[in-house]
Amino acid sequence: MSQEVAYQISIIEDKVNPLMERRELKVEIASQSTPKRDLLRKSIASSLKVPIERIFVKNVLSSYGTSVSICKVNVYDNGERAKSIEPKHIQLRNLSREERKQALTPAPKKE
Numbered sequence: 001m002s003q004e005v006a007y008q009i010s011i012i013e014d015k016v017n018p019l020m021e022r023r024e025l026k027v028e029i030a031s032q033s034t035p036k037r038d039l040l041r042k043s044i045a046s047s048l049k050v051p052i053e054r055i056f057v058k059n060v061l062s063s064y065g066t067s068v069s070i071c072k073v074n075v076y077d078n079g080e081r082a083k084s085i086e087p088k089h090i091q092l093r094n095l096s097r098e099e100r101k102q103a104l105t106p107a108p109k110k111e
Helices: 037-048 079-085 088-093 097-104
Strands: 008-017 022-030 055-062 068-076
Touching: 008 037, 022 079, 037 055, 037 068, 055 088, 068 079, 088 097
Parallel strands: none
Antiparallel strands: 008 022, 022 068, 055 068
C-alpha cells in the first residue's frame, strides 16, 4: 500500500554543526499537499544519498493556498548519535503510522 510521492526538494540553508555531529538543513518542498514526514524522510534520504535512520524532520510549515512547505531537517553523521540527541517525540513523529503504532504498543503482559 506504500505510495511513492515525488517531492521537489530545494535546499535553502545548509549549516554544519560539528558539536552535534550533524547538518542542519532548511528545505523548500513543492508538493500538492503538506508532505508526510516519513515519505519526506525517504525523499531527502535518496536525494542526499544518506541512510534514512540519520535523517530527522524537525518541522514542516505550510502556508495556506500555496503548494510550498518549508521544513527543518537534521542530517546526522551516524544513526546512534541521532537517536541519543533527538527527543523521543521527534523520533516517533518521523516514523510511518504502522511503525509508530508498533513502537507505542506495549509488549503483552504475562499473567
